[in-house]
Amino acid sequence: QQQVKQSPQSLIVQKGGISIINCAYENTAFDYFPWYQQFPGKGPALLIAIRPDVSEKKEGRFTISFNKSAKQFSLHIMDSQPGDSATYFCAAPGPTDKLIFGTGTRLQVFP
Amino acid sequence: DAGVIQSPRHEVTEMGQEVTLRCKPISGHDYLFWYRQTMMRGLELLIYFNNNVPIDDSGMPEDRFSAKMPNASFSTLKIQPSEPRDSAVYFCASSLGGPSNTGELFFGEGSRLTVL
Numbered sequence: 001q002q003q004v005k006q007s008p009q010s011l012i013v014q015k016g017g018i019s020i021i022n023c024a025y026e027n028t029a030f031d032y033f034p035w036y037q038q039f040p041g042k043g044p045a046l047l048i049a050i051r052p053d054v055s056e057k058k059e060g061r062f063t064i065s066f067n068k069s070a071k072q073f074s075l076h077i078m079d080s081q082p083g084d085s086a087t088y089f090c091a092a093p094g095p096t097d098k099l100i101f102g103t104g105t106r107l108q109v110f111p
Numbered sequence: 112d113a114g115v116i117q118s119p120r121h122e123v124t125e126m127g128q129e130v131t132l133r134c135k136p137i138s139g140h141d142y143l144f145w146y147r148q149t150m151m152r153g154l155e156l157l158i159y160f161n162n163n164v165p166i167d168d169s170g171m172p173e174d175r176f177s178a179k180m181p182n183a184s185f186s187t188l189k190i191q192p193s194e195p196r197d198s199a200v201y202f203c204a205s206s207l208g209g210p211s212n213t214g215e216l217f218f219g220e221g222s223r224l225t226v227l
Binding site: 032034036041042043044045046049051089091093096097098099100101102103104 | 115142144153154156159161166167202204209210213215216217218219220221
C-alpha cells in the first residue's frame with residue numbers, strides 16, 4: 001500500500017520557536033500534498049496545501065517546503081504559539097482518489 | 112452551512128451489539144468518506160462514496176462492517192456484531208471533488224465508539 005511516513009511522532013516547542021514536521025512519500029504520481037490540523041475532540045481541518053510544481057508555499061506563520069527529488073515535504077510553523085498545540089497530519093492522494101494520511105505529529109507549544 | 116454532522120457523538124455498547132453511526136455531509140458535496148482513528152493506526156480510510164456510489168471499500172476491516180449512502184444527504188456505517196477492538200473515533204468527511212483534484216475534505220466532529 002502507498003505510504004506517507006511522518007516524523008516526529010511528538011514535538012515540544014517553546015513559544016516563539018520554530019516547529020518542523022517532516023513527511024516522506026513513495027508514489028511519484030502524488031501531485032497534491034495537504035496538511036491537516038486536528039484539535040482534541042475535533043475532526044481534522046485543512047491547514048495548508050502544496051502542489052509539486054512549486055518548492056515552497058507560505059500562509060502566515062505556516063510554510064510548506066517541498067523537495068521533489070527527495071520525495072519529502074515539511075511543515076514549518078514560525079513563531080509557534082500555544083494555540084498551535086494540536087496534532088498535525090500530512091497527506092497525499094493515492095490511487096482511486098484515496099487521501100492517505102501520515103501517522104500524525106502531536107505538537108505542544110509551551111509558554 | 113452547518114458542516115458535516117455526525118451522530119451519535121459518543122456511543123458505549125457491549126460486545127456483540129449492533130452499532131450504527133450516521134453522517135450528513137455538506138450539501139452539494141459529491142464525495143463522502145468514512146475514516147477510523149486510533150492511537151495505534153492513526154487515520155484509516157474505511158470506505159468512500161462518489162455521488163452515493165461506493166467506490167473503494169478496501170479499508171473496511173471485515174464483513175462485520177457495512178456502509179450505505181441511500182441519498183446525497185445521508186450515510187451510515189454499521190458494525191454488527193461489534194467487538195472491543197472496534198473501539199475508536201469514527202469520522203465522516205465530505206468534499207467537492209476528490210482528493211486528487213485538491214478537493215478539501217471537511218470532517219465532522221467524529222463518533223467516539225467504546226465497545227465493552
